[in-house]
Amino acid sequence: MLITFEGIDGAGKSTQVKKLKKFLMEKGHEVLTLREPGGTIVAEKIRDLLLASKHDITPIGELLLFSASRAELVQNIIVPELQQNRIVILDRFYDSTTAYQGYGRGLDLETLRQINAISSFGLKPDVTFFLDISPEDALIRKFSEKSIPLAFEQSELDRMESSGLAFYQRVREGYMKLVETNERFILLDAGDEPQEIHNKIIQKLAPFCSNKQKKPMQSEKREKF
Ligand SMILES: Nc1ncnc2c1ncn2[C@@H]1O[C@H](COP(=O)(O)OP(=O)(O)OP(=O)(O)O)[C@@H](O)[C@H]1O
Numbered sequence: 001m002l003i004t005f006e007g008i009d010g011a012g013k014s015t016q017v018k019k020l021k022k023f024l025m026e027k028g029h030e031v032l033t034l035r036e037p038g039g040t041i042v043a044e045k046i047r048d049l050l051l052a053s054k055h056d057i058t059p060i061g062e063l064l065l066f067s068a069s070r071a072e073l074v075q076n077i078i079v080p081e082l083q084q085n086r087i088v089i090l091d092r093f094y095d096s097t098t099a100y101q102g103y104g105r106g107l108d109l110e111t112l113r114q115i116n117a118i119s120s121f122g123l124k125p126d127v128t129f130f131l132d133i134s135p136e137d138a139l140i141r142k143f144s145e146k147s148i149p150l151a152f153e154q155s156e157l158d159r160m161e162s163s164g165l166a167f168y169q170r171v172r173e174g175y176m177k178l179v180e181t182n183e184r185f186i187l188l189d190a191g192d193e194p195q196e197i198h199n200k201i202i203q204k205l206a207p208f209c210s211n212k213q214k215k216p217m218q219s220e221k222r223e224k225f
């Protein structure tokens with residue numbers, strides 16, 4: 001079973017991934033959590049390139065680097081894990097590409113659809129949790145996390161985080177379009193308490209995860225791109 005988490009930076013994805021992993025492992029499931037970009041030696045090097053704020057990267061270059069990192073992760077790790085009937089939880093997947101490079105940077109959505117299909121080898125998440133938060137509230141969280149005073153130094157933020165509030169607003173709206181048009185998305189209010197969000201997540205997953213013997217839903221199926 002493949003579960004993905006999406007949302008703008010600071011929405012609380014990593015917090016929920018950690019909680020869900022603990023919960024599922026306590027239930028006796030074998031769980032692997034991975035973050036995008038990264039997850040293999042090559043993919044982690046690409047991650048460094050993408051997030052180091054000193055490098056300028058063109059939007060197309062950024063798209064292809066994210067996609068290259070994804071292809072490494074899917075082929076080398078995710079597919080073999082799913083074949084072993086393990087639960088894989090991803091902190092971001094190709095919906096991030098659609099939201100950030102498509103709606104955020106303005107790249108052609110049809111091109112992205114094709115590149116996403118290639119980089120993921122057609123793999124489709126069984127369920128995708130979208131944690132919704134305003135860019136302003138997310139930024140406040142990031143500030144307090146990094147102990148940055150509100151009159152902040154731009155250099156304290158990574159390359160993606162420095163893209164500005166208008167960019168994040170477009171990304172958020174892009175995610176909302178994905179929620180509206182894809183059944184696998186579950187919309188969650190990221191402003192709720194972490195435990196409350198977690199409870200909603202396990203409620204949604206109950207039909208699939210309550211019994212360790214249950215078959216995975218549809219990770220074997222291919223995305224209909
Ligand atoms: N529901 C919540 N309410 C309030 N604060 C939260 C909540 N969830 C997470 N946080 C806090 O917000 C900050 C960002 O959370 P987290 O790192 O989980 O977000 P993220 O979506 O993984 O961000 P990034 O995309 O930058 O990795 C952390 O300091 C975390 O403790």
Ligand SMILES: [Mg+2]
Pocket residue numbers: 013014015091
């Ligand atoms: Mg995170």
